[in-house]
Amino acid sequence: MIEFRSVSYAFDDVPVLEDVSLTIDDGEFVLFAGANGSGKTTLLRHCNGLLTPDSGEVLVDGTPVSENLVAARSSVGMVFQHPRDQFVAATVGADIAFGPENLGLERTEIDRRVENALEAVNLSGREDERIDALSGGEQSRVAIAGALAMDPTHLVLDEPFTGLDDPAKRSVLERLESLSADGTGVLLATHDLRDVLTLADRVVAMRDGRIAVDEPPARARRALSGLEVRVPDA
Amino acid sequence: MIEFRSVSYAFDDVPVLEDVSLTIDDGEFVLFAGANGSGKTTLLRHCNGLLTPDSGEVLVDGTPVSENLVAARSSVGMVFQHPRDQFVAATVGADIAFGPENLGLERTEIDRRVENALEAVNLSGREDERIDALSGGEQSRVAIAGALAMDPTHLVLDEPFTGLDDPAKRSVLERLESLSADGTGVLLATHDLRDVLTLADRVVAMRDGRIAVDEPPARARRALSGLEVRVPDA
Amino acid sequence: MATQQNAVDLVDGDVVRQFARAAVLAALIGVLGAIQIPYPLSPAPITLQVLFVFLAGLVLGPVWGTASITLYLAAGAVGAPVFSGWEAGLGPLLGQTGGFLWSYPLAAGLIGLLVHRGTDLRDPASVPLPIVVGALVAGTLLIYTMGAGYAAWLLALEPWEAIAVFALPFIPAELLKMAAAIAIVTSGRIEPVQS
């Protein structure tokens, strides 16, 4: 469970999050929408302590993030928008192993996790390939695998579909669906709900640093009108 | 008019464009689709001489690009795939002014163009902000404004909508429509034709470095099946 | 940042940020520093490495500036083609320009210490110009002392021969690099990391 309790945050005195409260349950698939600059990325970075609230509190599985960063970072896997400049290694396997290595796991356990993560994103057996030689969609999936290898209970993804062609996007979506069905909480930031709305349990949308909508998908279309988000045509 | 005459191009001996011939007329609005890695970006970068064909020729308004680079670059405005790649200055206004300055325009004309371009991307009045401090989608919009400010006779946009929220996307689309109605040729690469198909005059799609489809929108849906492109539902 | 129940000892956020900058700067030196202009007046080529040594000291300070150049040398030693002319290996570190290479981390540290007056970083743009220039000159002297000195010993040259071929021909180029380094840090485009 990820819990925001009246979180506020400002960049150089410009308030970006204002009194945000939000709870994401285990296994929930939550879509996270909002205009450019509404504060989505800023909020997501609080989930694992990359940013610290100016006031309020973020809890992961009941523990404040600030009290146990390791726990928060291993339970919340995070996928950033552009994978290319975040890979720490030149090959697929070495990059995915980075997280588990830092958790100090046994080598056999690390290998097992790398294998599982690759399987989860349909890239089994490709650990020795060079990341630079992969297509954009494959790179996005490696980034997701890197997060999965931490064995997270939640997955936070910041616009993971940018630049992906249709089959690549589908294959990433399929993975997310099956992960969520298996109990991983998914928080997915996107501007376009058309392909994802039916998969989600909830839609949350921000406006100017506040939560403006928090509804089940069926009611989201109406609630989102005027909120800068592309919803499926009626 | 942009004209490709049997253009071939290889990266390190791997052929990426093979015998591509294509003509974009003034005022035409052409959508440009294809899977990840099919060669879209590579083709677009030939339009203003950022890449030079291994064989064949590219002409802008009848003159080979290689013979008059300055002419090609002032008539073809280009929006790169990753907006961050495109910035040359620290603040929004300075970046958008970069092109017009190189055209040797008067300062008042430069200011007018900057203002006008910012309006088209819904960022009026934000010229003094630091680009680094903008959200991802806002950065994409600044990149588009930079190309618009060149007042080009052709606009080449490489997946310009990634990360844009819905109103920004609409506003850019509106601007493209009106530019194209006023005689600007528009060549727009995208993976998702759903919002743009009806605006276009033609749909061109690549597969493995060759033009696989070149049809009016009405016939494009069928022609594009199996081409990794998201088309509107029937 | 403390970690309670877990044995995992997280690297502090500020350290990660400085370290990432040091590593990426080292890669940038590899890309730009390896470009060499063969120079008929000297057996050493003109390279941009020294400019980056200046920048490492100025922008990253004595600790992380030294670390950055050390990463550059280590990566080159184990095979990254980052030395002048895209060479790699332990060989170049011991070859006729090896003295220059070994001097770089020390020079970056010296410049960092003089400009930042210790290990707490300040914005180099706000440091009085004479101090910056003095630091760069001191760093340059260190580079040439070690570079020409080692070459003289290795190749059995007289001191004056070594100075004539390994130092004097580069004076104009070094002055340009100093000007460039100062222009870059005063441009306001490089955000200093306070630590």
Added chain:
Amino acid sequence: MLTYVPDDTLAHRLDPRSKLAVQIGFAATALAHTGSRALLALTVVAALILVAARVPVLEALYAYRFALVFLALAPAIAAFTLGSPWIDLEDGATSARASYRVLLILLVSAAYIRSTPVRASRAAIQRTIPGKPGQLLGIGVALVFRFLPVLQADLRMIRDAMAARLGDERSAVDRASTIGILGLSRAFDRADRLALAMQARCFAWNPTLPALSLSRLDYLAFVAAGALALSTVL
């Protein structure tokens, strides 16, 4: 350019630490001796090492061509004297022998490069240098390898971005300073995003280190390295 090439030579089977030791031992004794007999012996040892790693000698010589030109010049410089007789052959010969051993050291280091992948070098660093410095040095070296192509592409892109908006019209100084400043600030942007990504994956001081193990062959190599080092004082 010399790089690691997967292969099954004797050198490939050795642990990177023993190979480093042999290199250092060889260099130490080569730097200590310039006598003709010593040079002959060193040549034999170097040849054995090259064979053990199956180094293509011509390719290696080509990779070090710039250094070789200068090594060839050094004797000429040494032989030159101010005033009659202008040429001192003995000085020249001493310098020629000194230059020759440098050539041998270069070739021996080529054997290490050809036979050792980055991950093995990284493991060797982390297992040899204790504590935090060793940890950072190992990861840092891997990051340098990872970011070389990324930054290369960045610099190309900066050049292209300027060209696309006619930046070529600006003065050379203006252009060089823009490229320099942009190159550096963009590299630091990448570093900042990399830092976030590493934190999100629990970057820690005490990770599981990459596996390495010494075999009987390695102990032999250590003995050889020791012998070479001892011969320094002969």
